[in-house]
Amino acid sequence: MNRRLGYASALALTIAPLLALSATTAEAQRRGGNPAREQPQQEVPPPPQQDKTFPMGASWAAVSLNGKPIGTMRATLQVDANLRGTGFGGCNTFSASAYPLRQQGFAVGPIALTKRSCDKGVSDFERSFLVALRAARNWDLVQGRLVLKGGGGELIFDRAL
Structure with missing residues (x-):
């Protein structure tokens, strides 16, 4: 039993x-x-956001400065693989060190500029453009446009040929 x-x-x-x-x-x-x-489920953290890659070697034409369309003015920017930024400011060509940094940071070194003489409106635009470029601290690609932001304002560029 x-x-x-x-x-x-x-x-x-x-x-x-x-x-x-x-x-x-x-x-x-x-x-x-x-x-x-x-049973309670553990939350899965979202995957880390990958840093965007700065478009080296691409040519850009400015379309907006501090929220205002550029209109008939012309300004360009290109950053090459040697971290050299070059372009046209509206009257003069320029060159400077340009460093895309991690987390979409951006740094521009002192700007070397040709010394052409231009009328006051074009010179004023060029000065504002170069101040905004020199003070840029961040970059982003938004809907195919390059956006540079910093203490000197915001520049928006479209892809150029």
């Missing part, structure tokens, strides 16, 4: 957890839930 009780006890110990699980499953299904979902 002890032997039968031993088997019965072992069988009861084995079956009891299965019956409890079955009862939990049946209760969850009756409530319209899923027992697997009843």
Whole structure:
């Protein structure tokens, strides 16, 4: 008889957890839930955002300076693989060190400029353009446009040929 009780006890110990699980499953299904979902799930963090790659070697034409369209003025920028920024400011050509940094940072070194004489409106535009370029601290690509922002304002460029 002890032997039968031993088997019965072992069988009861084995079956009891299965019956409890079955009862939990049946209760969850009756409530319209899923027992697997009843347990709290760990949140999965979103994948880290990858840094954008600065478009080296691309030519850009300015279309906006501090939120205002440039209109008939013309200004350009190109940053080559040697981290040299070159372009046209409206009257003169320029050259400067231009460093795209991590996390879309941007640094422009001192600007070397030709010394052509231009009318006051063009000279004023060029000065504002070069100040905004020199003070740029961040860059971004937004809808195919290059955006440079910093203490001197915001420059928006379209891709040029």
